[in-house]
Amino acid sequence: MRDFSHDHSALALNTATLGHNVDGHGAGWAPERIIDACAERGFGGIVFWRREIGGRAVEIGERARAAGLEVCGLCRSPFLVGPLALPSRQAVMDDFRASIDMAAALGASCLTICVGGVIEGSHSMRESLRRVADLVAEAVPHAAQAGVSLALEPLHPVYGGNRSCLVTVRDAVDMCEAIADPVLKVAVDVYHVWWDLSLPEQLRRLGGSGIAGYHLCDWLADTRDVLLDRGMMGDGVADLRAIRRAVEDAGYAGYCEVEIFSAANWWKRDPADVLDICVERFRTHC
Amino acid sequence: MRDFSHDHSALALNTATLGHNVDGHGAGWAPERIIDACAERGFGGIVFWRREIGGRAVEIGERARAAGLEVCGLCRSPFLVGPLALPSRQAVMDDFRASIDMAAALGASCLTICVGGVIEGSHSMRESLRRVADLVAEAVPHAAQAGVSLALEPLHPVYGGNRSCLVTVRDAVDMCEAIADPVLKVAVDVYHVWWDLSLPEQLRRLGGSGIAGYHLCDWLADTRDVLLDRGMMGDGVADLRAIRRAVEDAGYAGYCEVEIFSAANWWKRDPADVLDICVERFRTHC
Numbered sequence: 371m372r373d374f375s376h377d378h379s380a381l382a383l384n385t386a387t388l389g390h391n392v393d394g395h396g397a398g399w400a401p402e403r404i405i406d407a408c409a410e411r412g413f414g415g416i417v418f419w420r421r422e423i424g425g426r427a428v429e430i431g432e433r434a435r436a437a438g439l440e441v442c443g444l445c446r447s448p449f450l451v452g453p454l455a456l457p458s459r460q461a462v463m464d465d466f467r468a469s470i471d472m473a474a475a476l477g478a479s480c481l482t483i484c485v486g487g488v489i490e491g492s493h494s495m496r497e498s499l500r501r502v503a504d505l506v507a508e509a510v511p512h513a514a515q516a517g518v519s520l521a522l523e524p525l526h527p528v529y530g531g532n533r534s535c536l537v538t539v540r541d542a543v544d545m546c547e548a549i550a551d552p553v554l555k556v557a558v559d560v561y562h563v564w565w566d567l568s569l570p571e572q573l574r575r576l577g578g579s580g581i582a583g584y585h586l587c588d589w590l591a592d593t594r595d596v597l598l599d600r601g602m603m604g605d606g607v608a609d610l611r612a613i614r615r616a617v618e619d620a621g622y623a624g625y626c627e628v629e630i631f632s633a634a635n636w637w638k639r640d641p642a643d644v645l646d647i648c649v650e651r652f653r654t655h656c
Numbered sequence: 657m658r659d660f661s662h663d664h665s666a667l668a669l670n671t672a673t674l675g676h677n678v679d680g681h682g683a684g685w686a687p688e689r690i691i692d693a694c695a696e697r698g699f700g701g702i703v704f705w706r707r708e709i710g711g712r713a714v715e716i717g718e719r720a721r722a723a724g725l726e727v728c729g730l731c732r733s734p735f736l737v738g739p740l741a742l743p744s745r746q747a748v749m750d751d752f753r754a755s756i757d758m759a760a761a762l763g764a765s766c767l768t769i770c771v772g773g774v775i776e777g778s779h780s781m782r783e784s785l786r787r788v789a790d791l792v793a794e795a796v797p798h799a800a801q802a803g804v805s806l807a808l809e810p811l812h813p814v815y816g817g818n819r820s821c822l823v824t825v826r827d828a829v830d831m832c833e834a835i836a837d838p839v840l841k842v843a844v845d846v847y848h849v850w851w852d853l854s855l856p857e858q859l860r861r862l863g864g865s866g867i868a869g870y871h872l873c874d875w876l877a878d879t880r881d882v883l884l885d886r887g888m889m890g891d892g893v894a895d896l897r898a899i900r901r902a903v904e905d906a907g908y909a910g911y912c913e914v915e916i917f918s919a920a921n922w923w924k925r926d927p928a929d930v931l932d933i934c935v936e937r938f939r940t941h942c
Binding site for chain 2: 387448452453487488490492493494495496526527528532537538541564565566567568589590591592593596604606607608609610633
């Protein structure tokens with residue numbers, strides 16, 4: 371297991387940690403300012419959200435690399451199915467391909483996929499997952515052509531109804547095995563998997579080459595809002611060392627990406643302080 | 657699979673469906689009035705909460721059986737570990753035994769166990785589950801003596817931090833196998849397990865004799881409160897038939913217990929209407 375106590379070059383920032391994924395939150399720093407703040411502190415990577423990028427993908431990607439940061443991801447695909455998805459298959463696939471194209475222009479190594487919830491009226495997670503697999507399989511050649519990995523991200527089961535019918539690493543690995551293309555991988559996020567004691571065995575099935583990313587935060591014992599009340603590493607109940615051990619034992623050696631949605635706490639603080647604390651907690655608690 | 661379309665004698669009411677588990681909710685019907693209302697409608701069983709019973713366990717149990725209802729459970733043990741548990745091991749075990757004694761006096765076939773969240777400061781679900789297993793194993797002889805089964809209830813992973821470090825049927829079956837006493841069983845609740853596609857294989861490990869109860873409700877796609885916004889069967893995204901098939905294929909042939917926590921909807925309605933709708937939905941959607 372890697373020792374981060376004196377080296378945080380494997381640390382990456384997901385800009386959601388500064389409130390950049392939801393309108394009206396955070397301090398509103400421009401991508402350039404975040405890039406500089408991360409580079410000054412020795413972060414190794416950065417992950418943006420589409421809403422920050424607009425038409426400037428190439429420019430922002432080059433700016434990040436010039437500052438010494440790898441763009442290790444882009445958030446995210448549209449919801450593919452369920453109540454929050456666009457109304458037609460065509461609209462979903464068009465936006466899915468546009469998100470892949472943006473990741474490619476940015477030079478991001480992967481695009482995160484949030485699959486969307488159970489298809490309305492189906493009452494069936496299985497049927498919904500079959501539809502997801504169809505859509506993902508259709509996007510795979512486009513992603514391969516673009517040189518972008520697709521990172522299937524199983525979300526916490528609390529989101530099963532509306533945001534993700536993919537709720538376990540097991541189900542994500544099953545989908546990867548069924549589609550069987552090296553461009554399709556899995557993102558492992560502490561918030562979504564911390565409760566799953568079968569994680570080590572599922573990640574062994576996947577192997578390190580199948581893990582597209584590892585996302586850090588913590589699960590607060592008294593979580594008040596399941597969407598926007600994530601904890602800083604060390605403030606919650608997740609066994610962060612055990613989870614990273616499972617990820618690394620499977621063969622992963624990539625970035626550890628801090629991604630904290632926290633409307634009532636971290637998004638209200640000075641981003642400079644938040645970044646400093648991310649570095650400190652990464653070294654001491656992860 | 658049993659056909660309930662013209663027979664709801666397997667239907668049981670958990671009185672939480674009428675708001676009886678939380679102060680200040682529901683219409684406040686006395687146990688006798690609920691017993692009569694269930695018996696009139698042809699329910700087969702009823703499950704009470706300790707707070708309704710007080711010192712009247714023997715009397716209420718006899719009243720239910722005289723009306724033709726089986727008392728098929730009592731809710732519930734105290735939290736055994738975690739932030740909501742009583743402050744000492746002694747206090748927890750005393751209250752655990754008191755809850756077993758109340759179930760015996762009521763003539764209830766089982767006592768539901770909600771194990772409590774991750775032990776504060778441990779950052780470890782595994783360590784917390786080991787402590788739970790110690791406490792449950794200590795209570796098993798008392799339960800056997802009292803003739804009451806203990807129903808380990810894995811709760812939804814959203815409660816992992818504070819209410820239950822036991823969040824999957826898999827982990828519950830593991831604990832049953834480790835303790836290996838026929839008095840220790842598992843309760844399967846749609847709300848907590850609907851997202852788990854490994855349910856059939858885990859229930860096969862357990863077998864019908866290891867299933868202490870099957871609890872019905874639905875998971876609303878737009879759940880607003882993870883504690884008190886459960887849905888009526890048919891109003892959500894759970895595959896109720898598939899879940900019951902898994903339970904029955906494992907060998908379970910007992911009651912199907914409706915347990916709907918719903919502060920903003922069902923608890924505000926006339927209990928008589930709620931009970932009528934439970935019967936109708938049981939016949940058509942479960």
